[in-house]
Amino acid sequence: MSINKFFYFLTLLLFFSCDYSNDKLKPNIVLFMVDDLGWQDTSVPFWNKKTKYNEIYSTPNMELLADMGVKFTNAYSTPVCSPTRISLMTGMNSARHRVTNWTLHPNVRKPAEINHSTFDFPNWNYNGLSVSDSIPNSVLATPLPQILRDNGYFTIHAGKAHLGAIGYPSENPLNIGFDINIAGHAAGAPQSYLGKDNFGNNDSKNKIWAVPGLEKYHGKDIFLTQALSEEILKNLEKPLKLNSPFFLYFSLYGVHTPLMEDERFSEKYRNIGLEKSEIKYASMIESMDNALGTILNKLKEENILHNTIIIFMSDNGGLSAVARQGEKHKHNYPLKSGKGSIYEGGIRVPMIVYSPFHDDSNKEVHQPVIIDDFFPSILDLTNSISKSVIQKIDGRSFVPLLNNEKYELKPLFWHYPNWWGPSGPGIGSFSAVRNGDWKLIYFHHNQTIELYNLKDDIFENNNLVLKENKKRIELSNMLTNYLISVDAQMPFNKLKNSVVPWPNEISLNNEEI
Numbered sequence: 139m140s141i142n143k144f145f146y147f148l149t150l151l152l153f154f155s156c157d158y159s160n161d162k163l164k165p166n167i168v169l170f171m172v173d174d175l176g177w178q179d180t181s182v183p184f185w186n187k188k189t190k191y192n193e194i195y196s197t198p199n200m201e202l203l204a205d206m207g208v209k210f211t212n213a214y215s216t217p218v219c220s221p222t223r224i225s226l227m228t229g230m231n232s233a234r235h236r237v238t239n240w241t242l243h244p245n246v247r248k249p250a251e252i253n254h255s256t257f258d259f260p261n262w263n264y265n266g267l268s269v270s271d272s273i274p275n276s277v278l279a280t281p282l283p284q285i286l287r288d289n290g291y292f293t294i295h296a297g298k299a300h301l302g303a304i305g306y307p308s309e310n311p312l313n314i315g316f317d318i319n320i321a322g323h324a325a326g327a328p329q330s331y332l333g334k335d336n337f338g339n340n341d342s343k344n345k346i347w348a349v350p351g352l353e354k355y356h357g358k359d360i361f362l363t364q365a366l367s368e369e370i371l372k373n374l375e376k377p378l379k380l381n382s383p384f385f386l387y388f389s390l391y392g393v394h395t396p397l398m399e400d401e402r403f404s405e406k407y408r409n410i411g412l413e414k415s416e417i418k419y420a421s422m423i424e425s426m427d428n429a430l431g432t433i434l435n436k437l438k439e440e441n442i443l444h445n446t447i448i449i450f451m452s453d454n455g456g457l458s459a460v461a462r463q464g465e466k467h468k469h470n471y472p473l474k475s476g477k478g479s480i481y482e483g484g485i486r487v488p489m490i491v492y493s494p495f496h497d498d499s500n501k502e503v504h505q506p507v508i509i510d511d512f513f514p515s516i517l518d519l520t521n522s523i524s525k526s527v528i529q530k531i532d533g534r535s536f537v538p539l540l541n542n543e544k545y546e547l548k549p550l551f552w553h554y555p556n557w558w559g560p561s562g563p564g565i566g567s568f569s570a571v572r573n574g575d576w577k578l579i580y581f582h583h584n585q586t587i588e589l590y591n592l593k594d595d596i597f598e599n600n601n602l603v604l605k606e607n608k609k610r611i612e613l614s615n616m617l618t619n620y621l622i623s624v625d626a627q628m629p630f631n632k633l634k635n636s637v638v639p640w641p642n643e644i645s646l647n648n649e650e651i
Contacts, residue, residue: 176456229513
């Protein structure tokens, strides 16, 4: 090797090791969280082949991000929104933090839970996240954005918050460690996506759902997702001018109901003959993808993509029980059911991670991960330290998976001692565990157990509970032991006048497990 080439490669080595290593720098973090985006609601396939849904939807920026980064094909959230978001902010499993249903009104359970014919549901933490021990029915924790801010990050929240009930501090993201809050409040859906409707602020009867803080766009022909994107671009100038690392949590309101058409993207779906509500839904998906592209372009323009990590995730499975046209509970095929369900369609979601600091030859991760893992992973990725985390962390960093390193198998747990409202396959009150290829579901309402091998049966059509007795016992005990260890709440069965038993306490075929 010539002397010139030697010094050239030495310069490159020093450049990347000193300037672009997140061992020494604080990389920016962009967390792009979509609401209700299903595993199939994208042109990026997360299965071993493309499906008809991958062919319908157009998400070119998701495709770009997947090409840049790593697809996680077995990524999981919880079946409904607030539990996922609290797990993200705390690293706790929903069974432990007890924000097991969606939050809004203070000090009260959800309408579907009140005066239920069969169950008395537990007083879960319906007031959401708390940073004070004086707030009843809330989970006290050290929030992720507060830790990042303490470690020198400029923190921006944009979009849906849905972290605390009305009137309590955590309804405002500024109270949990964000420096900037763009349009986040207690509600988990907008009254309207349309600037012409003032994003719902004209509707006095439904003021609770109106999107706050975007008055400059009122009366304009602009979709909510676009307005949020424009506000993000303006607010990113602040950390850039300060030369500060930033954490951008872009938490979209879309593609949550009400389904509304983003006219910029609807024509192509009308031309292929989609039904009316499906045109709206598809346009909202493309609107979401356009917002992702807006952020990617900004990072490129500012020449900071080399020091920015981007994480893409959805808060639960795709909506299928209500509001959609076509056959209900089939919109996430090959996954079964959808939002609100413990079947795969309700909990398995698209996830992509781009990191310039990790092995770029690793393009897919098939190891199961869950939303609880995001908290420790983001702290790991940002080299952030906190000696004051007061909660027990259930998640584990998925960072080794980015480099295809050894990652010990761990069980994933779900717990929903609540009632969502809509009906459908797997929708109800339940607990579940996935360990390796095996998944066990315990339905509280009829005290039945289902067992699936997801490697052989992603459709969850072949219940093996009577054929695989040893595996059933193993997973029933694993799930029971975990629920007991975190002091999980269980519903009270009014018809039997007793608390719903643990999964390893029920009998099958008149034989005790």
